[in-house]
Amino acid sequence: MTIKVGDTIPAATLTKVTDAGPEPVSTTDFFGGRTVALFSVPGAFTPTCSAKHLPGFVGNAEAIKAQGVDEIACLSVNDAFVMGAWGKSANAGEAVTMLADGSAEFTTALGLTMDASKYGMGIRGQRFSMLVKDGTVLQLHVEEPGAFSVSSAEYLMSQLK
Template identity: 50%
Template sequence: MTISIGDKIPSATFKEKTVDGPVEVTTDALFSGKRVVIFGVPGAFTPTCSLNHLPGYLENRDAILARGIDDIAVVAVNDIHVMGAWATASGGMDKIHFLSDWDAGFTKALGLDIDLSAGTLGVRSKRYSMLVDDGVVKTINIEESPGQATVSSAATMLEQI
């Protein structure tokens, strides 16, 4: 079952590579008492993710935070090292959280997993964005195709905040 507006975010622990080294980030620490924009991508360094989806959130980071958002995070079913390299390469390190859902546990708990084995990617995340307020989903935008980033874009999220 796919997570919906009004649902509580499931418990999970991510891995994040920071300038100080790897850390664990729990959903409780990320969402409790905060308004957070989180978006999921099929994979770090993949074309739509790197050329369209992530840049929109980095470019609009200040505008999003100015609307009362406490944090922004991107989640992918990639290992911590790939996510760390993507954070560095994109210029996003220390601007938003690059969270490794290395075993797809969070993605599967959301009901947003997709099998992209035909494209040699295996189980990954559908492309989505959510506004989460104190652990509760307020808006959710799920793309029909992993190659598109329109309904889950930063521009759409800015309209919803």
């Protein structure tokens, strides 16, 4: 069953790379007590994700945060080292937190997986964005297969006004 507006974010453990190495991130702690803009991409370093999706959130981070968002996070079914390297290559810095869902546990709990096996990628996350406040989904924008519009930074910003 797919998560929907009004639902609570499921408990899971994601991973991010820090200077000290991989660090577990509890979704309960990460999304609790604040407002988070989360966006999901099918894969790090993939064409649309690298050319448009991540750069859009990096470039608009200050404007998004000025509208009451405490943190912006990028989620992908990749390992933490890949997400860390992608974040560095995209100059994500402090603008966007790169979260790895290596086994697709969280993405599966959200009900937002897709099978990209025909592209050699296996089970991945659908392209989406959501706004989460204190662990509750306020907005959810899931793309149609192959599309890139409602999960963009610009679209999410337009929904925050």
